[in-house]
Amino acid sequence: MKVFNKRKIFNIATLGLALLITPTLAYRNAINTYAQVALTADEEAKIQAFLATQPQNNDMTNIGEVAVTQPSNGYTFPGVNNYTSLFQSRTRKVHIDQDYEYIIDSNDANFGKRVKIKNWASVEAYDVNKMADSSPTPQSYEDAYVYAKEVTLIDVVDGSEFTVKNAVFSVNNADGYRMWETLWYNRYTFDMPIEENDPRFQAEIEDASLIPLFGNGYWTLHATVTEMVPYETIVKVDESLKTGEVEEDVARVLGDKTGKYDITYSPSEDLQGDTYKQYTSDVIYADLLANVTTEPVVNDMLSKPWGDATVTDFTSSPATNRVLRVGIDYTHFVTEDGTSVVAADGTPVAKKYGLQPQETFAGYEYVTTRVEANGDRVHVYKPVVAIPATLTAIPTQPAVPTAITGVVSTPVQTTPVAPTAPSQVTETSAIQSTPKTGDTGLFTSTFMLFTGMIGSIGAFITKKKNS
Known part of the structure; x- marks a missing residue:
């Protein structure tokens, strides 16, 4: 019996310790433990x-x-010193x-x-006529042009x-005839930093x-630009779920905005040196992406230092x-019959947010803790039964009267008393209420009976403790 009680006490102590540390550890790991949605x-x-x-x-x-990662096509611009223009x-x-x-x-x-x-014979040049989509063989009457990234010119006068x-100049056509004597330079189009393999x-x-x-x-440059629109996450409290449980009510869907553009690449001819190279395919695409965010309409025009872009189509879908x-969970403090524990000020103890440890309340004794189906924690108490004061205090036994030494009791002759008038009833009643000599034994018996009852109760309590 004693071993059982010790085990029971140990289990209760263990539970109490667990309840005390639970609020500290519960939530940090709760979402990871119970979550139904990846976070x-x-x-x-x-x-x-x-x-x-x-x-x-x-x-x-x-x-x-x-956070949204925009679509990737796997292409990386090789840098302003390593690209080959699509032309x-x-x-x-x-x-x-x-x-x-x-x-x-x-x-x-x-x-x-x-x-x-x-040094005209050693200049590396490109056949301009072959840059077209169909690349037809030039007719004898057509102009023939070549393009050179760089040439050194000699003034024939001085x-x-x-x-x-970026010089472009005519040469003899198939008939050996040169249509133009003109030489142009700063024709950046032929060296624009957009590659043929850029999707x-x-x-x-x-x-x-x-x-x-x-x-x-x-000639026209076409581009299709798509921006993925991020969704937002709304969190709603549902007390029917346990602490840490997360369920998705509405599935997330990214939105998108897609614009189609016709681009005219035409940096100003006044740019110095290789300044035009700063307008790479990455820069142009970023400008178009920023424009599609504004939800343009068809025929809107975007003007930038690298040229112009006209919107030919736009579609979108919201996220x-x-x-x-x-x-979320609450902690309740109730009695065995389900009513709230009453605080010292007479008010019911309200439920508390979260999973809280047990508490001590005057007039109540902790019984157990249970967990509800929705995860709420319920601490159960019972009222403490007060022992009456007459059972807890041991009465003082009155002293037994002792005989007075040297005093001889002389019998007193009683003279019959004549009946009195009704007005003397009160006094006579008072005299008759005084205890008689024979009443002392009755008092003693009653006291002994009371003392025996106290002893029996004490023995019963001692036996219960020893068991």
Whole structure:
């Protein structure tokens, strides 16, 4: 019997210790333990911060947008010193066939100068006519142009030399005839930093032979840009779930915005050196992505330093926000019959947010703790039965009267008393209420009976403790 009681006491103590440490450990691991929805560390932290405010059932909060990684096509721009422009990759390399003389057409002080190309036989050039989509064999009457990234020119008047970049000039056609004596430079289009294998852009070149004359036109760059729209996560409290349980009410869906653009790549010819190279395919695509965010309409035009882009189509679909239900629990303090424990001030003890340890209440004794189906913790108490004061205090036995030494009791002769009038009834009653000599034995018997009852009760309590 004693071993059983010790084991019982140990189990209760263990439970009490567990209940004391539970509030400290419960929530940090609860979401990871019970969650039905995958959460990022950031989302979990925000949910915990929300629950720390002790929200009520059905309370909601928005923990923000999900981080979105925009679609990747696997392409990486190789850098401004390593790319090959789509115009150059579409054609073939050629050499200048003879020492031509040209007249410069430019927007600077070199305009109108008559020049020759220095070291013309060793200049690496590209056949412009072959840059078109169909790349037809030039007709005998067509212009024939070549493009060179850089050439050094000699002024035929004073013999001075100067170097220009992105030069385009005519050469003899199939009939041996040169249509134009003009040389243009700063034609950045032929070296634009967009590669043929960049899937974000598709070039449509109708007639490349007209680009030297007009700079732009007769070709178009197409781009389709899609932005993924992030969803937001709404957290709603549901007290029917246990602490740490998370369920998804509404599934998340990313939205999207898609715009189609026709691009005219035309950096200003006044740019110095290789400044135009800063407008790479990455920069252009980023500008288009920013524009599609604004939800443009068809025929809207975007103007940038690298050129213009016209919206040819736009579609969008909104994101669907994710709605999560998260559980909360309460701790209740009740008696065995289910009523609330009453505090010292006479008010019922209210339930407390979270899983709390047991407490001590005056007039109550802790019995046990149970967990409800919804996860709530219930501490059960019972009222303490007070022992009456007459059972807890041992009465003092009155002293037994002792005889007075040397005093001889002399019998007193009683003289009959004549009947009295009714007015003397009160006095006679008082005299008769005085205890008689024979009443002392009755008092003693009653006292002994009372003392025996006290002894029996004490023996019973001692036996219970020893058992």
